Amino acid sequence: MFASNLLLLLAIILPLASLLLALRPDWQQAYRYCLPVLPLPALLAGLTLGPDASLELPGLLLGGLWGLNELRQVFLVLTATLWLAAGVFAVGYLKVHYLRRFCVFWTLTLAGNLGLVIAQDVASFYSFFALMTFAGYGLVVHEGSKEANRAGRVYLAMAVAGEMAILTGLLMAVQQADSGLLADLPAAVAQADRRWLIMFLLLAGFGVKAGLPLLHFWLPLAHPVAPTPASAVLSGAMIKAGLLGWLVTLPFGEVSLPGWGNVLVILGAVGSLGGAVLGVRHRRPKAVLAYSSISQMGLMTLMVGAALANAEYAGPLFAVIGLYVLHHGLAKGSLFLSTAMALPAGRSGQWLLWVLVALPGLSLSGLPYTSGAASKLAMKELLKPENFEFALAPYLPALMSAGAVATMLLVWRFLWVQRTAVGTGNNPVFMWLGWGLATISSLVLFWFLPWPREASVPGWPGSMVHSAWSLVWPILLATIISAVAWRSVKQR
Amino acid sequence: MNLSVLMPVFALMTSLLASVVLFALPEKGHRLRTIINLAAAILKIALVGVMIWGVAQGCKYEAAFTMLPGVEFVLRADALSMLFAGLSALLWLLTTIYAVGYLEDSPNRSRFFGFFSLCVASTMGIALAGNLFTFFLFYEMLTLSTYPLVVHRGTTKALRAGRNYIIYTLTGGAVLLFAIAWLHGLVGDLRFQEGGYFSDIAPSMRGPLAIIFVLMMVGLGVKAALVPFHGWLPQAMVAPAPVSALLHAVAVVKAGAFGIIRVVFEIYGLEAAKDMGLLAGLSVVAAFTIIYGSTRALYQVDLKRRLAFSTVSQVSYIVLGLCLLGPVGVAGGLVHLVHQGIMKITLFFCAGNYAETLGVHRIDELDGAGKRMPGTSVAFTLGAFGMIGAPPLAGFITKWTMGSGALAVGMDWVVAVLVISSLLNAAYFLPILHRLWFAEQCEPWPHERRWGRLETSAWLLWPPLITAALMLVAGLIANLPFSPLSWAELIVAREVAL
Numbered sequence: 001m002f003a004s005n006l007l008l009l010l011a012i013i014l015p016l017a018s019l020l021l022a023l024r025p026d027w028q029q030a031y032r033y034c035l036p037v038l039p040l041p042a043l044l045a046g047l048t049l050g051p052d053a054s055l056e057l058p059g060l061l062l063g064g065l066w067g068l069n070e071l072r073q074v075f076l077v078l079t080a081t082l083w084l085a086a087g088v089f090a091v092g093y094l095k096v097h098y099l100r101r102f103c104v105f106w107t108l109t110l111a112g113n114l115g116l117v118i119a120q121d122v123a124s125f126y127s128f129f130a131l132m133t134f135a136g137y138g139l140v141v142h143e144g145s146k147e148a149n150r151a152g153r154v155y156l157a158m159a160v161a162g163e164m165a166i167l168t169g170l171l172m173a174v175q176q177a178d179s180g181l182l183a184d185l186p187a188a189v190a191q192a193d194r195r196w197l198i199m200f201l202l203l204a205g206f207g208v209k210a211g212l213p214l215l216h217f218w219l220p221l222a223h224p225v226a227p228t229p230a231s232a233v234l235s236g237a238m239i240k241a242g243l244l245g246w247l248v249t250l251p252f253g254e255v256s257l258p259g260w261g262n263v264l265v266i267l268g269a270v271g272s273l274g275g276a277v278l279g280v281r282h283r284r285p286k287a288v289l290a291y292s293s294i295s296q297m298g299l300m301t302l303m304v305g306a307a308l309a310n311a312e313y314a315g316p317l318f319a320v321i322g323l324y325v326l327h328h329g330l331a332k333g334s335l336f337l338s339t340a341m342a343l344p345a346g347r348s349g350q351w352l353l354w355v356l357v358a359l360p361g362l363s364l365s366g367l368p369y370t371s372g373a374a375s376k377l378a379m380k381e382l383l384k385p386e387n388f389e390f391a392l393a394p395y396l397p398a399l400m401s402a403g404a405v406a407t408m409l410l411v412w413r414f415l416w417v418q419r420t421a422v423g424t425g426n427n428p429v430f431m432w433l434g435w436g437l438a439t440i441s442s443l444v445l446f447w448f449l450p451w452p453r454e455a456s457v458p459g460w461p462g463s464m465v466h467s468a469w470s471l472v473w474p475i476l477l478a479t480i481i482s483a484v485a486w487r488s489v490k491q492r
Numbered sequence: 493m494n495l496s497v498l499m500p501v502f503a504l505m506t507s508l509l510a511s512v513v514l515f516a517l518p519e520k521g522h523r524l525r526t527i528i529n530l531a532a533a534i535l536k537i538a539l540v541g542v543m544i545w546g547v548a549q550g551c552k553y554e555a556a557f558t559m560l561p562g563v564e565f566v567l568r569a570d571a572l573s574m575l576f577a578g579l580s581a582l583l584w585l586l587t588t589i590y591a592v593g594y595l596e597d598s599p600n601r602s603r604f605f606g607f608f609s610l611c612v613a614s615t616m617g618i619a620l621a622g623n624l625f626t627f628f629l630f631y632e633m634l635t636l637s638t639y640p641l642v643v644h645r646g647t648t649k650a651l652r653a654g655r656n657y658i659i660y661t662l663t664g665g666a667v668l669l670f671a672i673a674w675l676h677g678l679v680g681d682l683r684f685q686e687g688g689y690f691s692d693i694a695p696s697m698r699g700p701l702a703i704i705f706v707l708m709m710v711g712l713g714v715k716a717a718l719v720p721f722h723g724w725l726p727q728a729m730v731a732p733a734p735v736s737a738l739l740h741a742v743a744v745v746k747a748g749a750f751g752i753i754r755v756v757f758e759i760y761g762l763e764a765a766k767d768m769g770l771l772a773g774l775s776v777v778a779a780f781t782i783i784y785g786s787t788r789a790l791y792q793v794d795l796k797r798r799l800a801f802s803t804v805s806q807v808s809y810i811v812l813g814l815c816l817l818g819p820v821g822v823a824g825g826l827v828h829l830v831h832q833g834i835m836k837i838t839l840f841f842c843a844g845n846y847a848e849t850l851g852v853h854r855i856d857e858l859d860g861a862g863k864r865m866p867g868t869s870v871a872f873t874l875g876a877f878g879m880i881g882a883p884p885l886a887g888f889i890t891k892w893t894m895g896s897g898a899l900a901v902g903m904d905w906v907v908a909v910l911v912i913s914s915l916l917n918a919a920y921f922l923p924i925l926h927r928l929w930f931a932e933q934c935e936p937w938p939h940e941r942r943w944g945r946l947e948t949s950a951w952l953l954w955p956p957l958i959t960a961a962l963m964l965v966a967g968l969i970a971n972l973p974f975s976p977l978s979w980a981e982l983i984v985a986r987e988v989a990l
Contacts, residue, residue, distance in 0.1 A: 024699075033505065058971060059969050059971050059972040060968060060969070060971065061883070061889075061967065061968060061971065062889075062892070062970060062971055063971050064971075123883065123884070123892070124884075126883050127883035127884040127888070130882050130883050131883075132900055134877070134882065138929070138930075141926075141930050143931065144930065149926075149930070152926075152930075156922060160915065160918045160922075161915070163882075164911045164914060164915060167891075167895070167911070167914075168907060168911060171892070171896060171897060171899060174896065175896055175899040175900060218927060244635055476763045
């Protein structure tokens, strides 16, 4: 047990210690090559430690407790894998322009993002969350363009407002729970007199990070302007921190709250469909992908709403949300990294690259035998209308199908604009490695990563054949719509 | 005489004697002066450290003698005095180091360091004072010893600020003296006592006591820069940076806040003050000051002036904390006495570094300063985030503790005040940080000096780095014994029976 504790500590200490490399300007090249190493202890912890690993740090802040559980394990594996892939990519991607500064902010953001996953007490969780938020600003404005600065301002303003909502919500919840541990909050919030206010504050506060509709304005501005590896972690991993915040603080499994369920299902539906509507109009690949993230987070919000509406299903839904988080994070990370890849000169090489770029996108929309298909089937299995009693429950399957169509539309749009944006040439080897790592983990490694136990897809290679049609028709429909749209644009 | 009597006297005498010696030293004795300064500061830290340890173990340190019939001079070390004395001893050392670097080659150093020591001796006296009379003695001594520091540069602007300062503080002092004398006439000489004196006071006494309370708050509120008595503080920032640092972090504003703590806790008693309805008014004034100071800070273009208005706002956290009638909230207010001190001194050190190294005084001249002066800018960044209350820094511990305390006693509006203040703090600090790290330097620095390999003189660089580290540590280990928070909780447990 002792060694496992050390691993959790190392997961945070190593990134923080690497800041020493920033002490001298001439160490910045060494720092660049260290970036991929930073998330390794966390990845190791996520893969090898059991869900019971925990580490008490009584002197830290107001009494610290770090550890894992099944949900956190999934989040940790995703976060560490993506930061690893993006870190490798960054080694090849980064220019000398403010290299040291970028490395510092990268490291701090990474430490915050990993730390908030393993933090089990409120003070450390909030500390890591804030660290990630504020350090993330450095990644957003790194390029220094007018656009980046504007995006940074919006990001920061909304993030600070979000932080304040979170702080107030957490203060009230902790006061109610009379305990500084996250694990004690849901029950206390469920019992609170001012439950609606606490829930509102936490939903809104974390919702800023999660790109909840109306709180999302910063997201399509900030995700695209950041340097590409930073965009990948922003949209793949950091966006999930808001979701995790919901999952660990709201009263899931304590009481059924159909009212809140309805609200979140509506917000999720608006996010998943509205994100697509706004996204297809954009011309820059990264902006389209950012809207796709809003859309995907909408689908996850749908599940969060269902889990709030019916306490019984919170447990299994958590497992599916975990699965979906892993799937979306890796696929989106790979897509973002691919925006910076130049095409090889040869035709066959180009085709191969396009297929590999498209596959994670198709996975997002649920192509059979991809991670997306597995998560979508698991999600459908649970979100049957008969399992739920709240007003919007009957519409869940329709919303999910509409979401799948919307996703595929965005993917087509992304491929379309990417085709015009992309150049040909050589990529640095580290960019190949990083992108390859993200793509392989999205397409192949996904199946071997530790899945949440409860999200078992029964006999699923077989079941995927059975449900192939339900998976494929949204893709086909979206393809037809895209083809029609493309033709009409061409004729004009 | 045994050691428990002598310790507080020694702690006071170290800086008092140092001051006398420093005045006597010739202007040229630079090295000797520095040695005396540092030796006295280190000796004092050791003395205070021993007393802190002793107080934690339950020892009593007290020295008293009768000055006039019915008026005693009392020096006493209790948990509350150690909070202030510890802060003051620690920051004195760092500020002395900083001042030595800052005043290199400037005239009148003998005078400066003499009054500087005298000023610290006064703060020590304020911390250790065991009754209102002794407190007042040192409180006025502080006014007189800081005046020469504020006007040190001798410019017209400095002289005007100094005159303003002396008018404000002497008037405040007169009001305080009047209130103390009135109280003395009513109830005699009162030593500071845990739980206060007036918990079961006769109803007929309530009227005069309430008026006396208000008068005392006015007298003390001048130094604590409560609105509307804060006018002197933003002007006083013309003083040299080490003086501003000391003024804003330890000496003057803290003396006012500390006096308010003493009066509320140990003369009136929290319960009595609440029953008489005195704290409700005080909390409103404090809350207003918090918002007002932050709002004014937003519109300042001069870095030190912005920091000065930030002080107006932050010191009132301490006062507001006292008005949260529960152990948690009160601890939050007390701990901010220390937290605000180390955060604000960091920021002023950094402002001084920018001025001294680059000649930068205005915020819009700071573009790209992070690249030129990374160490200073890291310290400034930490200080700014601390002020915003971002975790895991010291300011967060304050905000969290005060917020919890407010909710525990049903004063939810205080949380709203804290949130608004944090938003305002973010609004006036984050743009500075953007300039430091992300803006490109457009024009040459107004008045740049080079110090070889380092970004600035080592004497100037290390103090802010150390205080920034302290601020981080104070937040990170808040739960360990002897952290500021634990000490504040110890005070609350010992002194205030709630």
